[in-house]
Amino acid sequence: MSKRLRDPVHGLIVFDDTVQIDMLAWQLIDTPEFQRLRRIRQLGVSEFTFPSAVHTRFAHSIGVFHNARILVDVIKREMARNKQIFEPALAEVALIAALLHDVGHGPFSHTFETVQSSRDVKKSHEKWTSEIISNPDGFIKPLLENYTAGFCEKVAAIFEKDDPEDIYHAVVSSSFDADRLDYLRRDKLMTGTGAGAIDFDWLIDNIRVAEIEMDAPDEAPTVSRKVATFCLTAKALPAAEQFLLARYTLHQQVYFHKATRCAEHMIGKLLRAISKHVCAKNIEKVTGLKKSNPLICFFSKDGGTVFNYLALDDSLIIGSLEQMSKADDKTIADLSCRMLNRKLYKTFDLAEVGVDNGKQRANKRRIEQLFLKKIEEEVVMLDDKASIGIYSEIGGDDAKMHTKLHILDGATPVEISKLSDLIRALENKKPFTRFYFENTEDRDKARINMRG
Amino acid sequence: MKHEPEKYVAAIVAAAGGRIVSRIRMQKIAYLLDQLGMGSEFEYTYHHYGPYSRDLDNAILDAEAFDLVEEKFQHRVTDGAKYSVFESSKPFEENIFGSSIPKGKDLIKDFSKTNVTVLELAATAHWLLEIEKVSNWQVEIKNRKGSKTESGRLEEAIELLKKINLKPSISISA
Structure with a gap:
C-alpha cells in the first residue's frame, strides 16, 4: 500500500508501493537514526528570533528526498535531450543519499561542530553521516544492503567526497541540489520572512546538464577537470539571480541574525562548560546532569562513538536546562536559566560604527584589547566567523566550483557573475562581526569606546 | 601569537x-x-x-x-x-x-608557484595523518579528493611534503 505525507512546502508527498526505491525510503524513515531528526531543529535556536522556526530536520530531509526525485526526472529528461544513457542504479544512490544527508547532524547542528572542534574533535556532520549509514550495528546499513549488495557503501561514499564525480551526485551537491531547493522554501515559510522567494517551477523547467570546470580558478593555465552538473538556460537568468539573492538574504536576515547568533554562542558556551566537568566526582551536583546523561557520556574520554552521538539531540539539551539551572557551576546554571527564559547576552554589532572596513576592523581590535581577559573567560564573546557573499556558506571556505551557479552562454556554461552585474556586485564577502556581553554595562562601555 | x-x-x-x-x-x-x-x-x-x-x-x-x-x-x-x-x-x-x-x-x-591543487593535496595529506590521525590516509585522500589525486598531482604533493620535512614523508607510486 502506498504511503503519503502532507508537507506545507511540497503538498502531498507520495511513497509509491510499486516503486522499490520509494518503499526503501519509507523503511529508512522508520529507523531510529532517521526518527531522531524529529528532535533536531532545522534552524537550531532561530526560534528565539522567529518563533515559528521550529521545523525539524526530519521534515526537511523528507522534502529533500521529494526534490531529489524531481531532479532525477530532470536528469532523465536531459540525458534524453543529450542522447546520453540514464543510469537508474546511480540515480537510486543519489535519492537515498538525499534522504539521509542530515542523519549526522548533532544537536544545534553547526554550534555542536564548533564545540567538538574546541575539544579537538575534527569530525564534520558529513563524516558522522557516513559513519551512521555504515554502522554495522545500526538500522540503516542492513536495509541498504538488503536492497542491493554494496548499496550502503555507495551511499556513504557520497558524503566522503569533497567533489561530485557525476551528474547523479549533483542531486545531492550542486548549485541546485535537492537540499537547497527545500531549505530555501521551508525556512522562508516557517520563519515568516519576506525575503527568500524563488521561482521553483521555472528553474526546474530550465535546468540543463552540462560539463563545468571543476578545478578552482588560478592564473596559471591548466587543463581543468570537468564534471557534469546542473546549469541553467540563459532565459532563466533573472530566476537564477533571484535564487542566489534568496539564499543571500536568508543568510543576512535569518541565519546570521544577531539574536540567533548570540543564542548559538551561548549554547556553545554552555556545552563547553559541561564538557569541562566530565571527570568530576560529584558530577550531578556540579553540572545538574547525571553521569549517565548522554552529553556526559559523549564528552567523556573515548565517548565520541556513534552510539553516544545518536543519543544527542536538541530535545535532550532543552529538556536538561531545568536541571542544569540548579548546577553548582555558576556558568552552567546561569546559561541554563538564560536559555529557559530567553535572557540573551547583550549584542554589540560592529556595523554600528559604519560600513567602512577600516573603521570596523580598528574598533574590533580596540574592543578586543579592552576586554582581553573577559574574552578569554567568555564573559564577552567575539563572533567573527560569519561572512556573507553570494555563495555564503556557514563557516565556509571558498565556494566549490560545482556549487557556483552556471548559465549556458550559447553552449558554454559560464559562472553567472560573467553575465550578471547584480551577482558580480555581491561576490565579495561582507563580514558580520559582533560581540556578545554578559552584562549591559560592558556592552555600553564598548559602545562608548567606539571611534568613528 | x-x-x-x-x-x-x-x-x-x-x-x-x-x-x-x-x-x-x-x-x-x-x-x-x-x-x-x-x-x-x-x-x-x-x-x-x-x-x-x-x-x-x-x-x-x-x-x-x-x-x-x-x-x-x-x-x-x-x-x-x-x-x-x-x-x-x-x-x-x-x-x-x-x-x-x-x-x-x-x-x-x-x-x-606551485599548482594550487598540489598545495591542497599536500595540506590535506598532512591534515589527515597528523590532525585527523587517519592511519590509512592514502585511501582517505583518494576517497575525498577523487580525480584531483590523479595525473601525478598526489605524488607531487607528497614530494613537496618530503622536501620540507612534513609528514607523510614517504614517496608513493602513481
Missing part, C-alpha cells in the same frame, strides 16, 4: 615577491608554514579544499583594512570564475618567520 594576525598575511605576500594568486593558495601556504612553526595560532578546520582557517580570512580583512595588502579580482577566461590576487600595498620588512622557519621566504616563493 607573537605578531598581529595581519602581519602574517603581509609577510607571506611580501615573501612571494609582493603578489600571491588565489585565496586557496594563501590558505594552504599559511597552513604549511604553521606546521613548520610559523606560530600564527590560526585555528584550522577541514573544508572542501582541505585545511582552512577563518582566523586567516579575518587576518586578510585586517591586512586590507590596515593598508598592508590589497585584494584584487581576476576571472578565468574560459568560464568567468573569479579568483583573488593579493598584492602588497607597501613594503613589509618585519621578520615574522625568524628562526622557526629559516628559509621561510624561499619556501613561500616556491609555494606561490
Whole structure:
C-alpha cells in the first residue's frame, strides 16, 4: 500500500508501493537514526528570533528526498535531450543519499561542530553521516544492503567526497541540489520572512546538464577537470539571480541574525562548560546532569562513538536546562536559566560604527584589547566567523566550483557573475562581526569606546 | 601569537615577491608554514579544499583594512570564475618567520608557484595523518579528493611534503 505525507512546502508527498526505491525510503524513515531528526531543529535556536522556526530536520530531509526525485526526472529528461544513457542504479544512490544527508547532524547542528572542534574533535556532520549509514550495528546499513549488495557503501561514499564525480551526485551537491531547493522554501515559510522567494517551477523547467570546470580558478593555465552538473538556460537568468539573492538574504536576515547568533554562542558556551566537568566526582551536583546523561557520556574520554552521538539531540539539551539551572557551576546554571527564559547576552554589532572596513576592523581590535581577559573567560564573546557573499556558506571556505551557479552562454556554461552585474556586485564577502556581553554595562562601555 | 594576525598575511605576500594568486593558495601556504612553526595560532578546520582557517580570512580583512595588502579580482577566461590576487600595498620588512622557519621566504616563493591543487593535496595529506590521525590516509585522500589525486598531482604533493620535512614523508607510486 502506498504511503503519503502532507508537507506545507511540497503538498502531498507520495511513497509509491510499486516503486522499490520509494518503499526503501519509507523503511529508512522508520529507523531510529532517521526518527531522531524529529528532535533536531532545522534552524537550531532561530526560534528565539522567529518563533515559528521550529521545523525539524526530519521534515526537511523528507522534502529533500521529494526534490531529489524531481531532479532525477530532470536528469532523465536531459540525458534524453543529450542522447546520453540514464543510469537508474546511480540515480537510486543519489535519492537515498538525499534522504539521509542530515542523519549526522548533532544537536544545534553547526554550534555542536564548533564545540567538538574546541575539544579537538575534527569530525564534520558529513563524516558522522557516513559513519551512521555504515554502522554495522545500526538500522540503516542492513536495509541498504538488503536492497542491493554494496548499496550502503555507495551511499556513504557520497558524503566522503569533497567533489561530485557525476551528474547523479549533483542531486545531492550542486548549485541546485535537492537540499537547497527545500531549505530555501521551508525556512522562508516557517520563519515568516519576506525575503527568500524563488521561482521553483521555472528553474526546474530550465535546468540543463552540462560539463563545468571543476578545478578552482588560478592564473596559471591548466587543463581543468570537468564534471557534469546542473546549469541553467540563459532565459532563466533573472530566476537564477533571484535564487542566489534568496539564499543571500536568508543568510543576512535569518541565519546570521544577531539574536540567533548570540543564542548559538551561548549554547556553545554552555556545552563547553559541561564538557569541562566530565571527570568530576560529584558530577550531578556540579553540572545538574547525571553521569549517565548522554552529553556526559559523549564528552567523556573515548565517548565520541556513534552510539553516544545518536543519543544527542536538541530535545535532550532543552529538556536538561531545568536541571542544569540548579548546577553548582555558576556558568552552567546561569546559561541554563538564560536559555529557559530567553535572557540573551547583550549584542554589540560592529556595523554600528559604519560600513567602512577600516573603521570596523580598528574598533574590533580596540574592543578586543579592552576586554582581553573577559574574552578569554567568555564573559564577552567575539563572533567573527560569519561572512556573507553570494555563495555564503556557514563557516565556509571558498565556494566549490560545482556549487557556483552556471548559465549556458550559447553552449558554454559560464559562472553567472560573467553575465550578471547584480551577482558580480555581491561576490565579495561582507563580514558580520559582533560581540556578545554578559552584562549591559560592558556592552555600553564598548559602545562608548567606539571611534568613528 | 607573537605578531598581529595581519602581519602574517603581509609577510607571506611580501615573501612571494609582493603578489600571491588565489585565496586557496594563501590558505594552504599559511597552513604549511604553521606546521613548520610559523606560530600564527590560526585555528584550522577541514573544508572542501582541505585545511582552512577563518582566523586567516579575518587576518586578510585586517591586512586590507590596515593598508598592508590589497585584494584584487581576476576571472578565468574560459568560464568567468573569479579568483583573488593579493598584492602588497607597501613594503613589509618585519621578520615574522625568524628562526622557526629559516628559509621561510624561499619556501613561500616556491609555494606561490606551485599548482594550487598540489598545495591542497599536500595540506590535506598532512591534515589527515597528523590532525585527523587517519592511519590509512592514502585511501582517505583518494576517497575525498577523487580525480584531483590523479595525473601525478598526489605524488607531487607528497614530494613537496618530503622536501620540507612534513609528514607523510614517504614517496608513493602513481
